[in-house]
Amino acid sequence: MRGTRAWLLLCVLHGVASMLMWWAREPAVQALTWHADDWPSHAWTLWTSAWVHLNTPHLIGNQLALGALTATGWMRRPPLSAALAWALSWPLLQASLILWPQVGHAVGLSGLLHAGVAVLGLHLLMGAAPRGARPWGATLLGGLLFKVMLERGWYHPVVLNADTDLPVVQAAHLTGVVWGVLLGALSAFWARRAPGPATRP
DSSP states (O other), rough: OHHHHHHHHHHHHHHHHHHHHHSSSSHHHHSSSTTTTTTGGOOOOHHHHGGGOOOOOOOOHHHHHHHHHHHHHHHHHOOOOHHHHHHHHHHHHGGGGGGGTTOOOOOOSSSHHHHHHHHHHHHHHHHSSOTTOOHHHHHHHHHHHHHHHTTTTTSSSEETTTTTEEEEEHEEEEEEHHHHHHHHHHHHHHHHSSHHTOOOO
């Protein structure tokens, strides 16, 4: 599958699955939610928990952010290696949350979106990207790192959002960025070594 199509397919998957999950019944939602104490026996939740959202603002905010990431991918044409890196970061960032005992469960697309921005930014900055892509990559990465430094998710893994009265798992933002940077850098290096097929739209 060509790179840009693979990236857009992931975006569509996350958007559609999140909407379907929103209309699912509570037992199904609970079965697909990642919990720190029992996830090894419910390994599928490493993937499905990203599609669970707690209320309407939570869902809409992540859908809007996903739309922006989709549009950027459409314009900047990430290679297949970028889509693979983003897909691999998906379960890894969720599993990494066990490093914080304060995180009992985690849902939503935000961690995965942070990983996607990191992967895309690195490909635009250092990969075999189209001409003029580096400023886009630098802007994405700069904004992402600034946000993570402000949040300090390593010290404050879970905070309460005063506007929505919901817990925000900032540790998921952090793990998303970490895995996005690691896998994005590796995949960008690979794409640069094989620029021909990797950069076809």
